[in-house]
Amino acid sequence: MDTPQSTQVRPGNVHPFPAIKPDHRLVPARIGRTNDTSVIVYVECPTWCTEDHVAESVGDAVDISHASGSEGLYVRSLLKTVPTHELFAAIQADPAASDPRLRQAHIVVEDRGNEYAHLTPEMAEELADKAVSFASHLRSLARTARLHNTAGDSDPDMDEALRRVQGGAA
């Protein structure tokens, strides 16, 4: 078994794994809060996990949890430079959680770290269906607002276009 060169691994620090679960691999993980006292162990990690378990040291092996990369949805406002809403979704699994539902791979949707919603795969699929419906609603709103803005003579873009034509600049 390969061990990182930067860390001394004594045999007593390595967890024996006679067999690895499907869709998992053994990865090094740092246990201990400081480099002086920390040790490297090997833990089973799901293939979808993108955590660096050596860089993200934990106090105890039971604190190791797994997370996938996160995809974000940013809602920008024409009045602000930073997004007003930020939604992120990722897979998480906490093998040592007291709640068995959190030991399973589940989807976490968070709003800029404010609140974490834990969803089963079925709940995530239901949310995805609602998001598709919401997207359709959003397109409908955009169409209506654009029609409203282009109807009538007071639209500044239309006025500018007319001025360009009349001025021969178009």
Ligand SMILES: [Zn+2]
């Ligand atoms: Zn992991």
